[in-house]
Amino acid sequence: MRRGGAAGETRMSLGRNRSAGRQAGGGEGGGGRGAGADDVTALPEWELTDMVVWVTGASSGIGEELAYQLSKLGISLVLSARRVHELERVKRKCLENGNLKEKDILILPLDLTNRSSHEMATKAVLQEFGRIDILVNNGGVSQRALCVDTSLDVFKELIELNYLGTVSLTKCVLPHMIERKQGKIVTVNSMVGIIAAPLSTGYCASKHALRGFFNTLRSELATYPGITISNICPGPVQSNIVKNALTEEVTKPTGSTADQSYKMATSRCVQLMLVAMANDLKEVWISDQPFLLMIYLWQYMPTLAWWLTNKAAKRRIENFKSGVDWVHVSPLSKHFHTIKRRSPICSTGSFDFVPEGQFAHLKCACVRV
Numbered sequence: 537m538r539r540g541g542a543a544g545e546t547r548m549s550l551g552r553n554r555s556a557g558r559q560a561g562g563g564e565g566g567g568g569r570g571a572g573a574d575d576v577t578a579l580p581e582w583e584l585t586d587m588v589v590w591v592t593g594a595s596s597g598i599g600e601e602l603a604y605q606l607s608k609l610g611i612s613l614v615l616s617a618r619r620v621h622e623l624e625r626v627k628r629k630c631l632e633n634g635n636l637k638e639k640d641i642l643i644l645p646l647d648l649t650n651r652s653s654h655e656m657a658t659k660a661v662l663q664e665f666g667r668i669d670i671l672v673n674n675g676g677v678s679q680r681a682l683c684v685d686t687s688l689d690v691f692k693e694l695i696e697l698n699y700l701g702t703v704s705l706t707k708c709v710l711p712h713m714i715e716r717k718q719g720k721i722v723t724v725n726s727m728v729g730i731i732a733a734p735l736s737t738g739y740c741a742s743k744h745a746l747r748g749f750f751n752t753l754r755s756e757l758a759t760y761p762g763i764t765i766s767n768i769c770p771g772p773v774q775s776n777i778v779k780n781a782l783t784e785e786v787t788k789p790t791g792s793t794a795d796q797s798y799k800m801a802t803s804r805c806v807q808l809m810l811v812a813m814a815n816d817l818k819e820v821w822i823s824d825q826p827f828l829l830m831i832y833l834w835q836y837m838p839t840l841a842w843w844l845t846n847k848a849a850k851r852r853i854e855n856f857k858s859g860v861d862w863v864h865v866s867p868l869s870k871h872f873h874t875i876k877r878r879s880p881i882c883s884t885g886s887f888d889f890v891p892e893g894q895f896a897h898l899k900c901a902c903v904r905v
Protein backbone atom coordinates (compact mmCIF):
# COMPACT_ATOMS: atom_id res chain seq x y z
CA MET A 537 0.00 0.00 0.00
CA ARG A 538 1.54 3.28 -0.94
CA ARG A 539 1.04 6.50 0.88
CA GLY A 540 2.18 10.03 0.48
CA GLY A 541 1.48 12.77 -1.98
CA ALA A 542 -1.74 14.66 -2.34
CA ALA A 543 -3.82 11.59 -3.13
CA GLY A 544 -2.57 9.80 -0.03
CA GLU A 545 -3.39 12.77 2.19
CA THR A 546 -6.91 13.13 0.81
CA ARG A 547 -7.53 9.47 1.34
CA MET A 548 -6.30 9.76 4.89
CA SER A 549 -8.88 12.41 5.67
CA LEU A 550 -11.61 10.28 4.11
CA GLY A 551 -10.39 7.21 5.92
CA ARG A 552 -10.26 8.89 9.29
CA ASN A 553 -13.91 9.75 9.03
CA ARG A 554 -14.89 6.11 9.06
CA SER A 555 -18.62 6.51 9.47
CA ALA A 556 -18.75 9.03 6.63
CA GLY A 557 -16.74 6.64 4.51
CA ARG A 558 -19.13 3.80 5.26
CA GLN A 559 -22.16 5.92 4.53
CA ALA A 560 -20.72 6.88 1.18
CA GLY A 561 -19.84 3.29 0.48
CA GLY A 562 -23.25 2.07 1.51
CA GLY A 563 -25.21 4.62 -0.45
CA GLU A 564 -23.26 4.39 -3.63
CA GLY A 565 -21.61 1.04 -3.24
CA GLY A 566 -18.29 2.84 -3.58
CA GLY A 567 -18.74 3.00 -7.28
CA GLY A 568 -20.91 6.05 -7.41
CA ARG A 569 -18.15 8.05 -5.85
CA GLY A 570 -16.31 8.23 -9.09
CA ALA A 571 -15.76 11.97 -9.05
CA GLY A 572 -12.01 11.66 -8.90
CA ALA A 573 -9.13 9.53 -7.82
CA ASP A 574 -8.67 11.15 -4.46
CA ASP A 575 -12.07 10.54 -2.95
CA VAL A 576 -12.59 6.93 -3.92
CA THR A 577 -9.96 4.99 -2.11
CA ALA A 578 -10.20 4.20 1.56
CA LEU A 579 -7.39 2.07 2.88
CA PRO A 580 -8.17 -1.23 4.64
CA GLU A 581 -6.24 -0.18 7.75
CA TRP A 582 -8.68 2.70 8.23
CA GLU A 583 -11.93 1.14 7.14
CA LEU A 584 -11.68 -2.43 8.44
CA THR A 585 -10.03 -2.01 11.83
CA ASP A 586 -12.17 -3.08 14.81
CA MET A 587 -14.52 -5.10 12.63
CA VAL A 588 -15.63 -8.68 13.23
CA VAL A 589 -14.70 -10.61 10.10
CA TRP A 590 -15.78 -14.19 9.37
CA VAL A 591 -13.74 -15.93 6.69
CA THR A 592 -14.75 -19.31 5.26
CA GLY A 593 -12.17 -21.52 3.57
CA ALA A 594 -9.55 -20.01 5.87
CA SER A 595 -7.33 -23.10 6.03
CA SER A 596 -5.64 -22.66 2.66
CA GLY A 597 -4.85 -20.37 -0.27
CA ILE A 598 -6.71 -17.07 -0.55
CA GLY A 599 -8.65 -17.52 2.73
CA GLU A 600 -5.47 -18.33 4.66
CA GLU A 601 -3.64 -15.30 3.25
CA LEU A 602 -6.69 -13.16 3.98
CA ALA A 603 -6.48 -14.27 7.63
CA TYR A 604 -2.81 -13.20 7.76
CA GLN A 605 -3.40 -9.79 6.19
CA LEU A 606 -6.53 -9.15 8.27
CA SER A 607 -4.72 -10.11 11.46
CA LYS A 608 -2.40 -7.12 10.94
CA LEU A 609 -5.38 -4.73 10.95
CA GLY A 610 -6.61 -5.15 14.52
CA ILE A 611 -9.91 -6.92 13.99
CA SER A 612 -11.79 -9.85 15.49
CA LEU A 613 -11.37 -12.84 13.23
CA VAL A 614 -13.44 -15.98 12.78
CA LEU A 615 -11.65 -18.72 10.87
CA SER A 616 -13.81 -21.42 9.30
CA ALA A 617 -13.09 -24.51 7.21
CA ARG A 618 -13.44 -28.22 7.80
CA ARG A 619 -9.98 -29.11 9.13
CA VAL A 620 -9.45 -27.85 12.69
CA HIS A 621 -5.72 -28.61 12.79
CA GLU A 622 -5.18 -26.50 9.66
CA LEU A 623 -7.19 -23.65 11.18
CA GLU A 624 -5.09 -23.92 14.35
CA ARG A 625 -1.95 -23.63 12.23
CA VAL A 626 -3.36 -20.49 10.55
CA LYS A 627 -4.37 -19.06 13.93
CA ARG A 628 -0.85 -19.63 15.33
CA LYS A 629 0.67 -17.78 12.38
CA CYS A 630 -1.84 -14.93 12.77
CA LEU A 631 -0.84 -14.58 16.43
CA GLU A 632 2.89 -14.76 15.62
CA ASN A 633 2.87 -12.23 12.80
CA GLY A 634 -0.26 -10.15 13.29
CA ASN A 635 -1.57 -7.68 15.86
CA LEU A 636 -4.17 -9.94 17.40
CA LYS A 637 -4.46 -11.63 20.79
CA GLU A 638 -5.71 -15.14 21.47
CA LYS A 639 -9.18 -13.80 22.35
CA ASP A 640 -9.46 -12.02 18.98
CA ILE A 641 -9.47 -15.21 16.93
CA LEU A 642 -12.22 -17.82 16.97
CA ILE A 643 -11.70 -21.14 15.25
CA LEU A 644 -15.05 -22.34 14.02
CA PRO A 645 -15.04 -25.63 12.08
CA LEU A 646 -17.60 -25.50 9.29
CA ASP A 647 -18.53 -27.65 6.35
CA LEU A 648 -20.26 -25.53 3.74
CA THR A 649 -22.15 -28.56 2.47
CA ASN A 650 -23.58 -29.28 5.94
CA ARG A 651 -26.23 -26.60 5.73
CA SER A 652 -28.04 -27.61 8.90
CA SER A 653 -24.97 -26.55 10.90
CA HIS A 654 -24.85 -22.99 9.57
CA GLU A 655 -27.41 -21.49 11.93
CA MET A 656 -25.53 -22.84 14.98
CA ALA A 657 -22.23 -21.59 13.60
CA THR A 658 -23.70 -18.10 13.14
CA LYS A 659 -25.00 -18.15 16.72
CA ALA A 660 -21.54 -19.19 17.94
CA VAL A 661 -19.93 -16.16 16.26
CA LEU A 662 -22.55 -13.81 17.68
CA GLN A 663 -22.12 -15.32 21.12
CA GLU A 664 -18.35 -14.84 20.95
CA PHE A 665 -18.11 -11.37 19.41
CA GLY A 666 -21.66 -9.94 19.59
CA ARG A 667 -21.81 -9.03 15.90
CA ILE A 668 -20.68 -9.90 12.39
CA ASP A 669 -19.46 -6.92 10.37
CA ILE A 670 -18.06 -8.79 7.40
CA LEU A 671 -18.83 -12.23 6.05
CA VAL A 672 -16.24 -13.38 3.53
CA ASN A 673 -17.68 -16.26 1.51
CA ASN A 674 -14.41 -17.72 0.31
CA GLY A 675 -14.56 -21.52 0.70
CA GLY A 676 -14.94 -23.39 -2.55
CA VAL A 677 -13.73 -26.12 -4.85
CA SER A 678 -12.92 -26.11 -8.57
CA GLN A 679 -13.13 -28.70 -11.33
CA ARG A 680 -10.90 -30.21 -14.00
CA ALA A 681 -12.71 -32.62 -16.31
CA LEU A 682 -14.56 -32.66 -19.58
CA CYS A 683 -18.31 -32.42 -19.14
CA VAL A 684 -18.87 -35.58 -21.15
CA ASP A 685 -16.71 -37.63 -18.76
CA THR A 686 -18.04 -36.13 -15.52
CA SER A 687 -20.46 -37.84 -13.17
CA LEU A 688 -23.58 -35.85 -12.29
CA ASP A 689 -22.52 -36.14 -8.63
CA VAL A 690 -19.65 -33.77 -9.36
CA PHE A 691 -22.02 -31.10 -10.68
CA LYS A 692 -24.22 -31.65 -7.65
CA GLU A 693 -21.29 -31.31 -5.25
CA LEU A 694 -20.07 -28.09 -6.89
CA ILE A 695 -23.53 -26.54 -6.63
CA GLU A 696 -24.01 -27.84 -3.05
CA LEU A 697 -20.68 -26.44 -1.92
CA ASN A 698 -19.90 -23.33 -3.98
CA TYR A 699 -23.44 -22.11 -4.50
CA LEU A 700 -25.90 -23.50 -1.93
CA GLY A 701 -23.35 -23.61 0.90
CA THR A 702 -22.56 -19.93 0.33
CA VAL A 703 -26.23 -18.98 -0.04
CA SER A 704 -27.11 -20.88 3.13
CA LEU A 705 -24.46 -19.17 5.27
CA THR A 706 -25.35 -15.78 3.82
CA LYS A 707 -29.02 -16.38 4.68
CA CYS A 708 -28.05 -17.16 8.28
CA VAL A 709 -25.99 -13.97 8.65
CA LEU A 710 -28.30 -11.65 6.71
CA PRO A 711 -31.08 -11.18 9.34
CA HIS A 712 -28.43 -10.05 11.81
CA MET A 713 -27.05 -7.50 9.34
CA ILE A 714 -30.57 -6.32 8.49
CA GLU A 715 -31.29 -5.86 12.18
CA ARG A 716 -28.18 -3.73 12.55
CA LYS A 717 -28.73 -2.11 9.13
CA GLN A 718 -25.08 -2.65 8.35
CA GLY A 719 -22.57 -5.21 7.21
CA LYS A 720 -20.48 -6.33 4.27
CA ILE A 721 -21.03 -9.57 2.41
CA VAL A 722 -17.93 -10.31 0.37
CA THR A 723 -17.93 -13.31 -1.93
CA VAL A 724 -14.87 -14.73 -3.59
CA ASN A 725 -16.34 -15.51 -6.98
CA SER A 726 -14.01 -15.94 -9.96
CA MET A 727 -13.34 -14.61 -13.44
CA VAL A 728 -15.11 -17.80 -14.54
CA GLY A 729 -18.22 -16.39 -12.88
CA ILE A 730 -18.18 -14.07 -15.90
CA ILE A 731 -16.42 -15.93 -18.69
CA ALA A 732 -16.34 -19.57 -19.84
CA ALA A 733 -13.52 -21.96 -18.93
CA PRO A 734 -13.33 -25.37 -20.58
CA LEU A 735 -12.90 -28.34 -18.22
CA SER A 736 -14.87 -26.47 -15.57
CA THR A 737 -18.51 -26.58 -16.68
CA GLY A 738 -19.83 -27.30 -13.17
CA TYR A 739 -17.48 -24.85 -11.46
CA CYS A 740 -18.34 -22.09 -13.96
CA ALA A 741 -22.04 -22.75 -13.45
CA SER A 742 -21.71 -22.50 -9.66
CA LYS A 743 -19.81 -19.20 -9.90
CA HIS A 744 -22.19 -17.73 -12.51
CA ALA A 745 -25.03 -18.67 -10.15
CA LEU A 746 -23.34 -16.90 -7.25
CA ARG A 747 -22.90 -13.74 -9.30
CA GLY A 748 -26.58 -13.71 -10.23
CA PHE A 749 -27.60 -14.41 -6.65
CA PHE A 750 -25.52 -11.64 -5.08
CA ASN A 751 -26.28 -9.03 -7.75
CA THR A 752 -29.97 -9.69 -7.17
CA LEU A 753 -29.62 -9.74 -3.39
CA ARG A 754 -27.95 -6.33 -3.62
CA SER A 755 -31.00 -4.99 -5.41
CA GLU A 756 -33.28 -6.44 -2.72
CA LEU A 757 -31.19 -4.68 -0.08
CA ALA A 758 -31.51 -1.28 -1.73
CA THR A 759 -33.42 -0.02 1.31
CA TYR A 760 -30.45 -0.96 3.50
CA PRO A 761 -27.62 1.17 2.10
CA GLY A 762 -25.41 0.17 5.02
CA ILE A 763 -25.34 -3.45 3.86
CA THR A 764 -23.00 -3.89 0.94
CA ILE A 765 -22.36 -6.81 -1.38
CA SER A 766 -18.98 -7.28 -3.08
CA ASN A 767 -18.27 -9.87 -5.75
CA ILE A 768 -14.55 -10.53 -5.99
CA CYS A 769 -13.59 -12.12 -9.30
CA PRO A 770 -9.98 -13.25 -9.35
CA GLY A 771 -8.21 -14.79 -12.30
CA PRO A 772 -5.58 -17.50 -11.67
CA VAL A 773 -4.07 -17.11 -8.18
CA GLN A 774 -1.50 -19.29 -6.42
CA SER A 775 -3.29 -21.67 -4.03
CA ASN A 776 -4.37 -25.30 -3.67
CA ILE A 777 -7.39 -24.81 -5.92
CA VAL A 778 -6.14 -27.03 -8.74
CA LYS A 779 -4.82 -29.69 -6.35
CA ASN A 780 -8.26 -29.90 -4.68
CA ALA A 781 -10.26 -29.56 -7.91
CA LEU A 782 -12.78 -32.33 -8.57
CA THR A 783 -12.30 -34.49 -11.64
CA GLU A 784 -14.72 -36.98 -13.20
CA GLU A 785 -15.73 -38.34 -9.77
CA VAL A 786 -16.36 -36.53 -6.48
CA THR A 787 -13.92 -38.77 -4.68
CA LYS A 788 -11.09 -38.03 -7.11
CA PRO A 789 -9.42 -34.60 -6.75
CA THR A 790 -6.65 -33.86 -9.27
CA GLY A 791 -3.93 -33.88 -6.60
CA SER A 792 -1.96 -31.83 -9.13
CA THR A 793 1.15 -30.00 -8.00
CA ALA A 794 1.55 -28.24 -11.35
CA ASP A 795 3.65 -25.12 -11.81
CA GLN A 796 1.86 -22.02 -10.49
CA SER A 797 4.47 -19.44 -11.38
CA TYR A 798 2.28 -17.85 -14.06
CA LYS A 799 -0.46 -17.16 -11.50
CA MET A 800 -0.86 -14.02 -9.41
CA ALA A 801 0.76 -14.14 -5.96
CA THR A 802 -1.84 -14.86 -3.28
CA SER A 803 -0.63 -11.88 -1.24
CA ARG A 804 -1.25 -9.45 -4.13
CA CYS A 805 -4.72 -10.81 -4.78
CA VAL A 806 -5.62 -10.46 -1.10
CA GLN A 807 -4.13 -6.97 -0.88
CA LEU A 808 -6.47 -5.88 -3.69
CA MET A 809 -9.39 -7.73 -2.13
CA LEU A 810 -8.92 -5.73 1.06
CA VAL A 811 -9.01 -2.48 -0.91
CA ALA A 812 -12.23 -3.67 -2.53
CA MET A 813 -13.69 -4.53 0.89
CA ALA A 814 -12.68 -1.20 2.39
CA ASN A 815 -14.34 0.64 -0.50
CA ASP A 816 -17.46 -1.53 -0.76
CA LEU A 817 -16.86 -2.18 -4.45
CA LYS A 818 -19.69 -4.07 -6.07
CA GLU A 819 -17.55 -6.13 -8.39
CA VAL A 820 -13.81 -6.44 -8.70
CA TRP A 821 -11.79 -8.15 -11.38
CA ILE A 822 -8.36 -9.09 -10.08
CA SER A 823 -6.13 -10.70 -12.64
CA ASP A 824 -2.92 -10.59 -14.57
CA GLN A 825 -2.94 -10.36 -18.34
CA PRO A 826 -3.92 -11.87 -20.66
CA PHE A 827 -6.74 -13.19 -18.45
CA LEU A 828 -7.95 -9.71 -17.49
CA LEU A 829 -8.29 -8.85 -21.16
CA MET A 830 -10.50 -11.89 -21.65
CA ILE A 831 -12.93 -10.60 -19.02
CA TYR A 832 -13.10 -7.28 -20.85
CA LEU A 833 -13.79 -9.07 -24.11
CA TRP A 834 -16.55 -11.18 -22.54
CA GLN A 835 -18.10 -8.05 -21.11
CA TYR A 836 -17.75 -5.70 -24.07
CA MET A 837 -17.02 -7.79 -27.20
CA PRO A 838 -18.66 -11.18 -26.60
CA THR A 839 -18.53 -12.37 -30.21
CA LEU A 840 -14.77 -11.97 -30.29
CA ALA A 841 -14.54 -13.50 -26.80
CA TRP A 842 -16.47 -16.62 -27.89
CA TRP A 843 -14.22 -17.04 -30.92
CA LEU A 844 -11.04 -16.66 -28.86
CA THR A 845 -12.37 -18.92 -26.10
CA ASN A 846 -13.13 -21.70 -28.59
CA LYS A 847 -9.66 -21.40 -30.09
CA ALA A 848 -7.96 -21.46 -26.67
CA ALA A 849 -10.22 -24.30 -25.51
CA LYS A 850 -8.90 -26.69 -28.17
CA ARG A 851 -5.36 -26.05 -27.01
CA ARG A 852 -6.32 -26.21 -23.37
CA ILE A 853 -8.03 -29.58 -23.73
CA GLU A 854 -5.07 -30.97 -25.70
CA ASN A 855 -2.73 -29.75 -22.95
CA PHE A 856 -4.96 -31.21 -20.25
CA LYS A 857 -4.99 -34.61 -21.93
CA SER A 858 -1.20 -34.54 -22.00
CA GLY A 859 -1.05 -33.62 -18.29
CA VAL A 860 -0.49 -29.84 -18.52
CA ASP A 861 -3.01 -27.84 -16.53
CA TRP A 862 -3.16 -24.51 -18.24
CA VAL A 863 -3.81 -23.09 -21.66
CA HIS A 864 -0.85 -22.15 -23.79
CA VAL A 865 -0.21 -18.48 -23.01
CA SER A 866 0.50 -16.72 -26.24
CA PRO A 867 3.75 -14.79 -26.77
CA LEU A 868 1.35 -11.88 -27.28
CA SER A 869 0.85 -11.78 -23.52
CA LYS A 870 4.16 -9.91 -23.28
CA HIS A 871 2.62 -7.30 -25.50
CA PHE A 872 -0.43 -7.13 -23.25
CA HIS A 873 1.81 -6.46 -20.29
CA THR A 874 3.33 -3.53 -22.15
CA ILE A 875 -0.06 -2.14 -23.03
CA LYS A 876 -1.19 -2.60 -19.48
CA ARG A 877 1.74 -0.73 -18.00
CA ARG A 878 1.71 2.16 -20.43
CA SER A 879 -1.97 2.60 -20.88
CA PRO A 880 -4.03 0.63 -18.39
CA ILE A 881 -7.30 -0.48 -19.88
CA CYS A 882 -10.16 1.55 -18.54
CA SER A 883 -13.62 0.42 -17.66
CA THR A 884 -16.76 2.45 -17.39
CA GLY A 885 -19.22 0.03 -15.88
CA SER A 886 -17.29 -2.16 -13.51
CA PHE A 887 -14.31 -2.07 -11.29
CA ASP A 888 -11.04 -3.72 -11.87
CA PHE A 889 -7.53 -3.66 -10.67
CA VAL A 890 -4.54 -3.83 -12.89
CA PRO A 891 -1.98 -5.77 -10.90
CA GLU A 892 1.75 -5.14 -11.09
CA GLY A 893 1.16 -1.74 -12.64
CA GLN A 894 0.24 -0.24 -9.26
CA PHE A 895 -3.00 1.20 -10.56
CA ALA A 896 -6.51 0.49 -9.58
CA HIS A 897 -9.42 1.53 -11.71
CA LEU A 898 -12.42 2.42 -9.69
CA LYS A 899 -15.05 3.41 -12.17
CA CYS A 900 -12.65 5.32 -14.37
CA ALA A 901 -10.89 6.93 -11.48
CA CYS A 902 -7.32 5.77 -11.54
CA VAL A 903 -5.72 5.54 -8.12
CA ARG A 904 -2.59 4.02 -6.70
CA VAL A 905 -2.89 1.06 -4.35
Ligand SMILES: NC(=O)c1ccc[n+]([C@@H]2O[C@H](COP(=O)([O-])OP(=O)(O)OC[C@H]3O[C@@H](n4cnc5c(N)ncnc54)[C@H](O)[C@@H]3O)[C@@H](O)[C@H]2O)c1
Pocket residue numbers: 592593594595596597598599616617618619646647648649673674675676677678697724725726727769770771772773774775776777778780
Ligand atom coordinates in the same frame (compact mmCIF):
# COMPACT_ATOMS: atom_id res chain seq x y z
N1 LIG B 1 -6.91 -19.77 -6.84
C1 LIG B 1 -7.54 -19.35 -7.91
O1 LIG B 1 -6.98 -19.34 -9.01
C2 LIG B 1 -8.95 -18.83 -7.80
C3 LIG B 1 -9.43 -18.03 -8.83
C4 LIG B 1 -10.72 -17.55 -8.74
C5 LIG B 1 -11.50 -17.84 -7.65
N2 LIG B 1 -11.00 -18.63 -6.65
C6 LIG B 1 -11.89 -18.89 -5.51
O2 LIG B 1 -11.20 -18.58 -4.32
C7 LIG B 1 -11.77 -19.31 -3.25
C8 LIG B 1 -10.65 -19.89 -2.40
O3 LIG B 1 -9.96 -20.86 -3.16
P1 LIG B 1 -8.38 -21.01 -3.14
O4 LIG B 1 -7.87 -20.65 -4.47
O5 LIG B 1 -7.80 -20.36 -1.96
O6 LIG B 1 -8.28 -22.61 -3.05
P2 LIG B 1 -7.81 -23.57 -1.85
O7 LIG B 1 -8.14 -24.94 -2.29
O8 LIG B 1 -6.39 -23.27 -1.50
O9 LIG B 1 -8.75 -23.14 -0.64
C9 LIG B 1 -10.12 -23.48 -0.61
C10 LIG B 1 -10.63 -23.37 0.81
O10 LIG B 1 -12.02 -23.77 0.80
C11 LIG B 1 -12.20 -24.74 1.82
N3 LIG B 1 -13.28 -25.68 1.55
C12 LIG B 1 -13.38 -26.59 0.56
N4 LIG B 1 -14.48 -27.32 0.71
C13 LIG B 1 -15.11 -26.87 1.81
C14 LIG B 1 -16.30 -27.23 2.50
N5 LIG B 1 -17.08 -28.24 2.10
N6 LIG B 1 -16.63 -26.54 3.61
C15 LIG B 1 -15.87 -25.54 4.05
N7 LIG B 1 -14.72 -25.16 3.47
C16 LIG B 1 -14.34 -25.82 2.35
C17 LIG B 1 -10.85 -25.46 1.88
O11 LIG B 1 -10.70 -26.16 3.09
C18 LIG B 1 -9.90 -24.29 1.77
O12 LIG B 1 -9.75 -23.67 3.01
C19 LIG B 1 -12.68 -20.36 -3.88
O13 LIG B 1 -14.03 -19.93 -3.75
C20 LIG B 1 -12.28 -20.35 -5.34
O14 LIG B 1 -13.33 -20.71 -6.17
C21 LIG B 1 -9.75 -19.12 -6.70
